[in-house]
Amino acid sequence: MPPVPRDPVERVYREIQRNVRDLSAPALGEAFSDLYDACGDVLTRATAVPLATQIPNKQYVSFELDGRRSRAVNTVLFERSVQDWRAFLDGIYANDYSGLTSEVITRRVYSLAISFCAVIDLTRRGDQKTPGTFFEWLIGHLFAVRLATNPTKRLPVLNLDLTTTLPTDFIFDLGEGRPKFHLPVKTSTRERVIQVWAHQRVLDGVYGTGRFLGTPVILTETKTDQQSRSVVEICLPEQWRIYQMHIAQLRRVYYLDVPAAYARLNDVFPPLHVAPFGQFFLEVDDLVA
C-alpha cells in the first residue's frame, strides 16, 4: 500500500481516484464534499485580491497565498458552502429538483470546481493536469447520477472489414432506441475546441447522425493578464459557428462560467445553444425525448 498523504486535499483526491470506476456511486459525492471541505481550509488562509475586468456583469478575484496566485474566480458565481453543496447532492440523489434552478445548480458546482482548481494553483506549481482530471470526474459523477448510468470511454467499431475500438470522451449510453450523450469535459478550450466538433463528426459518421447528443461541459474561458492583473475571456464565436455549420452539430455547450461572447450565439441564426451547466439537470428529459 502506498503511504497515506499528509496533505488532506491530496488524501481525498487519491480517495476519489480510487473510486472513479463507478462514477455514479453516491460514495463519490461524499468524497467530493470532503475535498470541498479540505479546499476551504486552504482558501481560508488565502487572500482574495480583486482583478480588473471589462466583461459585463462579472467580477473576479485571484486568491493569493505564500507568494502564489490562483486563476480568476468569478465572485458573482462563487459561494463557498459545503452545506449548500451537500443539499444539492441530496436533491440529485433523490431525483428531486424542487427549489433548484439552473442558476443555483451552476453556482453550487462552479464553487466546488473553482475552489479545487484555485487550491492546486496555490499549492502545486505548473500543474495543469490535476484540475482537468478532477473536473472530468466531478462532471462525470453528476451526469452519471442524473442519467442513472455509468459512462464508457471506448466504443467498438465494426465497419465491413475494419474492426477496432475508438477512444472517446465520456459516452453515456441510455440503452436501445434512446440517444447517447457525447460528453467532452474541459476546464477551458481555446484553439483545441475544434477537437470536440471533430469527435462528434466521427461519431455521426461511424454510428449515424442523431444517435449521439454532443453536450460538452466547460468550466470557463477566462485568462488573467499577469501584468495588468485583468481578466479577459478568450472566445472565437465566428469560428464556432463555422465548425457547427461545417464539421458537426453539437446539441448544447454547457459552461459553469458562461463566456459573454458565446452566450450571444443563442441569439443568432442558426443558433448555437450555449447554456449554464445547471440547465442540463432541468432539460435533460426534453433532450432525450
Added chain:
Amino acid sequence: MPPVPRDPVERVYREIQRNVRDLSAPALGEAFSDLYDACGDVLTRATAVPLATQIPNKQYVSFELDGRRSRAVNTVLFERSVQDWRAFLDGIYANDYSGLTSEVITRRVYSLAISFCAVIDLTRRGDQKTPGTFFEWLIGHLFAVRLATNPTKRLPVLNLDLTTTLPTDFIFDLGEGRPKFHLPVKTSTRERVIQVWAHQRVLDGVYGTGRFLGTPVILTETKTDQQSRSVVEICLPEQWRIYQMHIAQLRRVYYLDVPAAYARLNDVFPPLHVAPFGQFFLEVDDLVA
C-alpha cells in the same frame, strides 16, 4: 533595438524570426545554414549515447551535455553536414533536382531540423515551443521555394450574411483555377492529430471539396522512455483510417522520420498516403496536375 544575444544559436534564430514574413526569400536559407553551423558547435561538445529500440531498421541516440539529454535522433537519417545542406538549397533555388532522391532530401532536412531541436533540448529546459516554431519556418521556407509563392495563415469567409476570416495553418495559393496547399506543420502529433483532419473538413466545407490539398508535414512520432532509455513510436493507425474515412481526405502525410505503423497505411485499402518529406519535391507537379 534589443541587445544582440551572445549565444550564436539564439542570435541566428532571432535573425530568422525577423525575416519570416517573406518565407520564400533565399536569404532565409542562408540564415538556416548559419543556424545549422551554430548547432554543430553545440552538438560537437555533446556525447551521442545509443538508445534501445524495437522499431525495425531504425537506430536512435540521445545527445547528452552538462547533465541534460536531447530527444531521440535517428542515426539512419542523421548526417550532420552543412555543406550537403547548402548544396541541397542551391538545387532547390535553381529548381534543379538532378541527383536528389526523396531519401537524400529527407535526410538533409531531417539532419538540420533534429540538430536544432536537440540543441534546444540541451540548452533550454522545458522549451517545447521554440522547436515547433522553428520547424514550421523551415518547412514553410522549403514549400515556399518549391511552390514559388508565399503562404498565408488567414482566409476570408463570405457565406451569405456570415463574413469573417478563418485562421489556418499555412495555405499556399497557386492562383486561379489551380489547387491550394493546406500545410499543418508539427514536430509530432499524438492525440492532437484529429485537428488536422478537422481543419481540412472546414476548408472543404467552406470553399468546396478538392480545392485544398491537405499535406501535413510532421517531424517524428518518437517517444523516449526515460527509465529504460528506449524509443517507441506513438501511433494510432486505425484511428487515422477512421478520420480519413469520416472527417476529410488528406492527400499526403509527409514525415521526416516516417513511423513504421503509418508507413503500412500505404498498403491497406483504402490507402492513406504517408511518405517521406523528400517525395514532395519530386511529386508536386503530379499533385497539382
